[in-house]
Amino acid sequence: MNGEMVLAAFRAESQRLYEKVCSLPEGEWDRPSPCAPWTVREVFAHLTTAVGRVGSMLAEPEPRPSGVLVTAAGYYAPDERFSPGANGTRVRAAQEAAAAYDDGRALAEGFDAVWRAVAASCAKEPPERLVRTRHGDPMLLSDFLVTRVVEVCVHGFDVAAGLGCRPWPTGEAADLVARLLLDGEPYDRPVTVAGAGWDRTTFLRKATGRLPMTEAERTAAERHGLRRLTLG
Known part of the structure; x- marks a missing residue:
C-alpha cells in the first residue's frame, strides 16, 4: 500500500x-x-x-x-x-x-x-x-x-x-483495513447476507471477530473477497 x-x-x-x-x-x-x-x-x-x-x-x-x-x-x-x-x-x-x-x-x-x-x-x-x-x-x-x-x-x-x-x-483507517481484508480491493458496496446489507464498519467488525459471524455469513463475505487473518 x-x-x-x-x-x-x-x-x-x-x-x-x-x-x-x-x-x-x-x-x-x-x-x-x-x-x-x-x-x-x-x-x-x-x-x-x-x-x-x-x-x-x-x-x-x-x-x-x-x-x-x-x-x-x-x-x-x-x-x-x-x-x-x-x-x-x-x-x-x-x-x-x-x-x-x-x-x-x-x-x-x-x-x-x-x-x-x-x-x-x-x-x-x-x-x-x-x-x-x-x-x-x-x-x-x-x-x-x-x-x-x-x-x-x-x-x-x-x-x-x-x-x-x-x-x-x-x-x-476503515478503508485501509478493508483493503487489507479484501486483498487490496476497496469496500465500495455493502455486503448483502440474507437480505441485510453490511456497511463498512459492520463488515470490519464482523471480519475481525468483533461481531459474531455465522458460517453462512463468512461464506458470503468470502465470495466478496474476504481473506482470513489471525487477529488477537
Missing part, C-alpha cells in the same frame, strides 16, 4: 482514538472490554505498546534485504505468535503496562505522545525502509505500519464496545 496513505490513516485513527478517551472519567477506564480478561484500560495499554514498537524497530539497524519480505497480511499468519502461551504473555504484559500509569488520563497522554513520535519518525524514512519485527520478520516499514493501523482501529472497536459507545473508525 502507498506509504503516504498508510501514514495518513495512522495519524487520523490515532488522533480520533485519543480524542475519544482524553476526557474519559477515571471509573470508565476499568469497565470490562470484549477482550477478556482485559479492561478498557488494559486494551488501551496494549495498543499503546503495539504502536510504540515502531519507534523501537526504527532505532535498530536496518535489516539487509534477503529472501521474501513478510507482507501486512502475512504478519497475521496463524502461527506461534497467536498461540495460547503467546496470548497469555500478551495479556500479562498489557496488565503490567496499564499499572505503570497513574491514571487513565496519563495513559491517554502517553498514547498521544507515542503515536505522534512514531508518525514523525516514519515521515522521515524512505519508501524502501525495512524493519525487523520482534518475531524476526523483515518487513517494509509501510507494511508494518499497516498492522499498527489495524491495531488502533480494531482495538478502537474494543474500547468503544467496552465504553458502550458506537464505533468511531475514521474513513482513512
